[in-house]
Amino acid sequence: MLIGELARQTGCEVETIRYYEREGLLSAPQRSASGYRRYNAEQLGELNFILHCRSLGMSLADIRQLAAFKADSSLACDDINQLIDQQISKVHQQVESLRLLEQQLLALRDRCHDHHTVAECGILQTLVEASEGEPCVCHTPFGQDPHPHHPSVEKQ
Amino acid sequence: MLIGELARQTGCEVETIRYYEREGLLSAPQRSASGYRRYNAEQLGELNFILHCRSLGMSLADIRQLAAFKADSSLACDDINQLIDQQISKVHQQVESLRLLEQQLLALRDRCHDHHTVAECGILQTLVEASEGEPCVCHTPFGQDPHPHHPSVEKQ
DNA sequence: GCAAACCCTGTAGTCGCTACAAGGTCAAGT
């Protein structure tokens, strides 16, 4: 199986497969006389493992870890559980901060209903006023502390 | 006001301020004889505007757009509303997919309770089985379609 | 014998910063 066929079977782009190999996630495949990569069922499994973990939002570093555990099955699995727990709490935090963000955006959106000129747009007014130090609907929707702004979302 | 003072007043890192200037988001400030950037209240407002928008998850491209609107206030504000609407729907989608992700991770986590060896770890077993084409708890928790996996989270 | 479809390597771009390195400037203390 050539790389294009593997890509078709997994739905993964050819360039991404080569990238995973470069990153040491996928073991280097055999090569044909002309240098083409030849894959077998084992590497199909390897790639599907990676894609499955990626679809669970895991980083490539996490996946490398998991693959190492897979290789040495006599180890204790506490580290696996911890890895998943960390992933869960990371995702949970992201959900929470994005939900807050959505509320803030909805409050901001509520400042402009009809279409008129920019000069009268409540959204832009709110944003400008906030930049001048006044409290804003988006960040103080329910009478919370006015400012500071920054750490609403930690990573995007 | 020098760049360090501006950084202190806004909570923004010095390097980030220079980056915003390079990206054309912040207007180039006056310079002292020795080349030091000197800021005034106007640029403090500009930077706070950017930081406020960033804290709402907007991209620098979006902020550039908003700044352009701010400059020409005779335009119709429909584009502003549309920009915010897009931001809302983007964030909403992220929330939804991350919530699904959290459920999937919790289902996976549920496969391993006690600490034992990797060979017996239900989490790793599930991941390996899924990579061999079998349905997995994480992606089919309530009897949904088994596979395909990929587009669970679109951007991270 | 030639075109299309595939494959290869290597490099650079994406986004929003962050972290240097290598140097210049300025105010205070000795």
Place this chain on the structure above:
DNA sequence: ACTTGACCTTGTAGCGACTACAGGGTTTGC
């Protein structure tokens, strides 16, 4: 006058997880 340290400057490279070429080689079918 000299030194220390805090500040400032530019430029470049790195992060993560790809994506998009450029510039070539190979294979297949007609």
